[in-house]
Amino acid sequence: MTTHLYLASILHFTQQSNHPEDDYTYIHDGSMVTRNGKIIATGERKNIENQYLDVVIHDFSGQLIVPGFIDSHLHFPQTEMLASFGEQLLDWLEKYTFPTERKFAEPEYAAHIADIFLRQLYRHGTTSAMVYSSVHQCAADALFAAAQRHNMLLIAGKVCMDRHCPTWLQDTPKKAQIESAELIDRWHKKDRLLYAITPRFAPTSSPEQLHLLGELAQQYPDVYIQTHLNENLHEIAWVNSLFPKHNGYLDVYDKFNMLRPKAVFGHCIHMQEHEWQRMAQSGASIAFCPTSNLFLGSGLFDLKTAEKYNIPVALATDVGAGTSFSMLRTLGEAYKVGQLRGDQLQPLHGLYLMTQGAAIAHGLADSIGNLNPGTDADFVVLNPNFDELTTLRFEQHNDVQDIIFALSMLADDRAISATYIAGEPVYQTHTE
Template structure:
């Protein structure tokens, strides 16, 4: 019979604040530390020797020598139905949607297909250390119902929503304002707040929703104030021009959502590459977060996100893979690309800042600080064990490295799913690397 108390021993690394603003004061590193877990939550943390002396007699102890234990990764923007079309060649956003994304999304009219993809998708997230994600389904309510069913069976904290589109997309992927409202309402009633699941009202982006549908989204948010809202903004210059032509009375792209009443604390906007200062100020005013998706921005050729400008304006930014525009499920690889995006603008991104965006920054963007994103007493025990010696190259690179930032930077630049030794959700192992 499994012990009710478990202890994970290793080098603990998480954040007590935002390193963009507080530097290394925000970094909490406990070499040879330990976490005590009971009923899925962290009940104590501290030096290994002290924890074992106080709790070791009645606990199941797992030792991770020379490993880093960090909070479970949080992906704040990803598309379930684009899993099988990841790495599709040669197009920028609007043509890419028409040629690749929309045809793939049509397959999700089949619930069995949605279940199969959801299983693969969630297993791939866990394999990459991601324990929470903000997920786009398709216009089909069964796509989200299937996803929640699989996530619930795995005991995961996941947020998802049915895409709402009533124009400028294939007929097979269109709903109406009324249909989108009713199907979303039914999904909210069935799944929102059940176990660790939450719902996100999901207008795809301004060009595919009429003003009437955006009002239906507002109604859903007003009737269900604890749900999320997710959409896209200012990803691509042609997209921005299209929005101007579709909403000529709106001051700018973000004003479309602002005028519709969709911006609030639990709203997450993907991309935000080409935002004006007014739009940035608007995000700040409404406490709305941005999901930075560098692998997608580079792969689809959308542009370079000015992360430092967002931080200077105190916008809550988190990391997103944006699969399948993004080319990897790995948030380590996402940091790799985020670093290069800043380098191309003559700016730097530290490993601490990158890991923050992937952990506590993600929790703050999702209004879940104190629940996930930290190795903190009272938090859910979602965590990841990173192996800095997972590949021969990493092992060789780090043989003579002792400084924490250099070690973490190399791990995040050279690492991928091979560096994930174990992934824990509520203190239970949900992924374990197969070491041959």
């Protein structure tokens, strides 16, 4: 087994924290050791370097190693419709999303886009993601197969919807349950792959479909659930008209046995007080999608209230309503949302929401989200000085919090020197 030694500054969060901006580990002249896809040591270069002599050395001096980014909500079939002009949520779905997703009935096309989608994640430093596929079972198969080739920790699921969408995108209640169960049996816990039961959102699933998906969730308590919640005011009014006997949007999922740990709800912008309270009791978590929320004009997420109720929150791009695969740029948009709400998001707090905080939200902190010994060697090498402007920016200001903040505003894929999954490079620009 080959041992690898990486020389760089090291930044990560070793444990769960309510104040990650003050509770982090930073080693300026650091090193990290990996073997057989696992991290076996991190520390000061002078302390680590002499302990491991028979190693392959990767010298990233002057750069920064952080845990691989975790994107907790995005749509792989929407890769090609990124940055489509105009519309709010419901019209945007009709005009752009549904026609694009129709193409994924073809297995070869789905496989083609799956490869592009994963390459975009890797070149932006994302090593794990929670992904919506299309309604087609073959598209989910293509995505899982592509991720498996890179030993990626991926959570994904086939979208289920049997109404209020074009007939050529509809499944049926029973078909959604059967095909989801087949995908669970085929992919869940195969290598590092995990499955998420995925009703698109309550309006596109009939009560019968939600009932059968809830049955599936009870049958497989260790699978994930992902869907959308309280994103748009018109959407909420629609849900209330479709489910008049329920006490709000969250109650729909609750009554159909889909509100529990390992359930991740995207957006959660327009929450009622009783919904905050119920979600806190349930053990579910929230995917905060600032870029998408601003792009579609949906609203401003209330991070402070979510944290007041101790609801786990993870940052997410929500591609394709989100306009970038970059989690760093998504962090910048989260900061802007906080500014508009009068709640300042500290840069390392934001980094926590896309690394250790996200891993904790998904129950995966033993595997990803940090650089602790024993975890999988999923990590990113950041080059803060990736162009003339950033080199100028960091000449006088190079505190690690300032570096992360500036990168959240200025970075793109050029800031990523290398992305490693299970100790193997999946993207690399650095010449050693």
